[in-house]
Amino acid sequence: MSMPIFEVGSDPGANFGELLKRVGLSPFGSVSVDHELVIPHATTCVAMRCKDGVVMAGDRRATSGNLISHRSMEKVVQADEFSGVAIAGAAGPAMEMIKLFQLQLEHYEKVEGQTLSLEGKANQLSSFVRSNLPAAMQGLVVVPIFAGFDFHTDSGRLWDYDVTGGRYEEKDFVATGSGMLHASTVMRISWRRELSTDDAVKLCARALWEASDADSATGGPDSMRGIYPVIASITKQGWSSVTDETSAKIYSDIAIEVGAR
Amino acid sequence: MNTPYYVPPEQFMKDRADFARKGIARGRALVALQYDSGIALVSENPSSTLHKISEIYDRIAFAGVGKYNEFDQLRVAGVRSADIKGYQFSRQDVDARSLTNQYAQILSQVFSEAPKPMEVELLVAEIGIDKSADRLFHVMYDGTVLDEHDFSVLGGDSQAVTDRLKISHVADTSLKIVLQNAIAALSGAETKLKYADLEIAVLERNGRRRCFRRIDESEIEAIIG
Numbered sequence: 415m416s417m418p419i420f421e422v423g424s425d426p427g428a429n430f431g432e433l434l435k436r437v438g439l440s441p442f443g444s445v446s447v448d449h450e451l452v453i454p455h456a457t458t459c460v461a462m463r464c465k466d467g468v469v470m471a472g473d474r475r476a477t478s479g480n481l482i483s484h485r486s487m488e489k490v491v492q493a494d495e496f497s498g499v500a501i502a503g504a505a506g507p508a509m510e511m512i513k514l515f516q517l518q519l520e521h522y523e524k525v526e527g528q529t530l531s532l533e534g535k536a537n538q539l540s541s542f543v544r545s546n547l548p549a550a551m552q553g554l555v556v557v558p559i560f561a562g563f564d565f566h567t568d569s570g571r572l573w574d575y576d577v578t579g580g581r582y583e584e585k586d587f588v589a590t591g592s593g594m595l596h597a598s599t600v601m602r603i604s605w606r607r608e609l610s611t612d613d614a615v616k617l618c619a620r621a622l623w624e625a626s627d628a629d630s631a632t633g634g635p636d637s638m639r640g641i642y643p644v645i646a647s648i649t650k651q652g653w654s655s656v657t658d659e660t661s662a663k664i665y666s667d668i669a670i671e672v673g674a675r
Numbered sequence: 676m677n678t679p680y681y682v683p684p685e686q687f688m689k690d691r692a693d694f695a696r697k698g699i700a701r702g703r704a705l706v707a708l709q710y711d712s713g714i715a716l717v718s719e720n721p722s723s724t725l726h727k728i729s730e731i732y733d734r735i736a737f738a739g740v741g742k743y744n745e746f747d748q749l750r751v752a753g754v755r756s757a758d759i760k761g762y763q764f765s766r767q768d769v770d771a772r773s774l775t776n777q778y779a780q781i782l783s784q785v786f787s788e789a790p791k792p793m794e795v796e797l798l799v800a801e802i803g804i805d806k807s808a809d810r811l812f813h814v815m816y817d818g819t820v821l822d823e824h825d826f827s828v829l830g831g832d833s834q835a836v837t838d839r840l841k842i843s844h845v846a847d848t849s850l851k852i853v854l855q856n857a858i859a860a861l862s863g864a865e866t867k868l869k870y871a872d873l874e875i876a877v878l879e880r881n882g883r884r885r886c887f888r889r890i891d892e893s894e895i896e897a898i899i900g
Contacts, residue, residue: 417777418755419748433755439763517762524730524754 430521431514431542441510442545453554454483456508458593458625458632459490459500461561461572462605463586464614467649468561468570471618472500473593473626474641475633485636490644492653494519497535497562498646502591504554511542511556518542532564536573536581544579557590563648570648593625593632600624611647615656618645619664623672635665691792695816698794699741704831704861706840707738707800709809709824710853713879713886714800717857719831720874728876730887732757732769734802736878740830741795741816749778749797766884771801775812775820783818792816796829802878802886806847836860850877851898858899870895 418437426432434440459472472489475482483505490500491512499515501508518538523529530538539560546556561572573581574588587605589597600621609617622643626634635642642661647654705718705727716728716738727746728738731753739746756777757769778797786792793816801810813821813829821827826844828837839860845852854875862868875890890898 417752417781418759419752419781430758433759434762437759439759513762517758521754521758524758525751527724527726527729 428522428525430518431545433521434514441514442542442549452479454478454487454505455631456487456489456502456505456591458589458591458597458622458629459502459559460589460594460597460601460618460621461500461559461587462601462609462614462618463570463572463607464609464611464647465607466570466611467563467647468572469611469614469618469645469647470498470500470559470561471615471622471643471645472502473622473633473643474636475626475631476505477631482633485633485639486641488644490646491516492646493535493560493562494523494529495652496565496648497532497560498648498653499539500559500561500590501556502558502594503556504549507546507549507554508556508558511546511558515539515542531566532562532571535562536560536571536583539573540575540579540581542579543575543577547578550577559588559590561648563650563652565650568650589621589625591632593622593629596628597621597625611649615645615647615660616664619643619661620668623665623668635661637662637665688787691786692817695786695792695794699796699816699830700832702740702830704833704836705738705740705798705829706826706836706857706860707798707811708826708840708844708853708857709806709811709846710850711806711847712850713802713877714809714811715850715853715857715875715877716798716800717854717861718874719861719868719872721872723874726874728874728889730876730885731774731799732761733766733884734878734886735769735771735774736800736876736887738798738800738829739795742793745793746795746797749781749793749795752781753778753799771799771810771812775799775814778814779818779820781818782814782816786817798827798829800827800878802880804880835863839863854895854899 426436454476456476461470470490474486476484476487493499493516499512555577559574564571573583575581587601604617626632642658645656703719707716718727720727729750731737737750737753753774761769797814799812803809811823811827813823813827826840843856870892877888878886
């Protein structure tokens with residue numbers, strides 16, 4: 415492998431996606447599919463603002479048509495120290511997009527010697543989603559949520575996207591994927607501006623519970639296998655995942671409450 | 676038509692080497708030292724934004740002395756090469772040895788073919804799972820690679836700094852002692868460098884993925900006192 419050194423006029427700067435194009439490794443491109451592909455799809459993810467930052471959560475199920483193809487997929491991942499991505503849609507391109515996004519943030523930080531602003535990160539993800547448009551037209555849709563802690567505004571912020579790369583900042587909460595309607599109804603009823611991080615974690619868990627209860631493609635807590643939705647908070651202190659033990663406790667409390675209805 | 680002067684290859688190489696050496700010696704020295712849980716990189720650098728020491732990858736750091744624009748260009752090329760390799764294969768496939776060879780290739784090519792050689796010396800440092808797997812690769816302006824142990828000195832009056840470190844260096848010691856030794860060796864007998872004029876970073880076995888960390892002025896004070 416030779417070292418990637420470029421002429422002044424064709425230097426890709428700190429842009430990792432552009433660099434991959436120069437060396438012929440770009441993963442984005444048009445695919446031609448003349449019938450509907452049966453490939454794994456990731457389903458419901460939610461995110462909400464709370465007093466100290468943001469909380470993100472996603473179920474663990476991936477489906478191929480009527481089949482459950484994975485029970486322990488992680489759709490909510492850390493992007494860097496102070497941000498995370500949650501993804502719904504075609505699992506393959508979605509995971510590739512997350513990987514590329516994480517690399518882009520780290521690459522920028524190393525080349526430029528400082529991190530991108532949160533808005534810069536959100537914008538960057540938008541261009542990744544837009545690059546995926548040709549594939550999305552063929553059914554490989556990827557719709558992420560991006561959330562993080564912004565030190566400029568000293569608050570948590572979150573964005574959702576459409577398939578064309580349209581980027582919309584949400585003030586309160588957002589859901590994406592097949593169970594989004596049920597999940598957002600739960601959040602709409604109980605969300606409050608002054609929620610503590612712990613309460614926001616519980617509300618996200620509840621939103622996913624209701625989504626999995628009514629949507630066949632969304633996975634619920636699986637206590638038999640010890641698989642619970644991924645829930646994480648991002649505050650001034652950085653990214654923090656909720657442990658399986660804590661999730662187990664939250665879900666057993668919900669089960670008791672629902673059982674007593 | 677003018678006949679080009681004949682320059683014997685020995686003279687040609689010597690002229691270029693002298694040119695590069697002079698450029699490098701004008702700058703200030705930089706040292707890298709192994710301590711019990713990592714590698715410390717210390718350099719005299721009055722600028723807090725134009726770094727001589729930077730992160731290349733999870734366990735690899737880069738340090739350059741000489742002309743800033745030249746080693747910075749090589750630093751960026753190194754970050755790119757490492758990130759592409761990690762993306763294409765796996766993060767664990769990125770290593771200092773292969774990166775060093777790429778640097779050596781570029782520097783030796785520039786040294787003999789370009790209008791002027793690069794006035795830089797580089798250090799590619801990598802921490803392994805334990806001290807014996809740590810690497811300090813020192814790349815000279817002509818592409819010569821030195822595989823060094825315990826400590827490495829680049830640029831400035833490197834011979835004097837090396838002599839001082841040979842006396843003071845202790846293997847397997849704490850970060851505090853290593854930093855004290857490094858600062859004393861860079862300062863010399865007459866003066867003592869101010870913390871504000873130092874750029875310090877460490878690669879530390881901290882159990883995390885990214886092991887590179889900068890140490891700012893207040894932290895140096897807290898460590899050394």
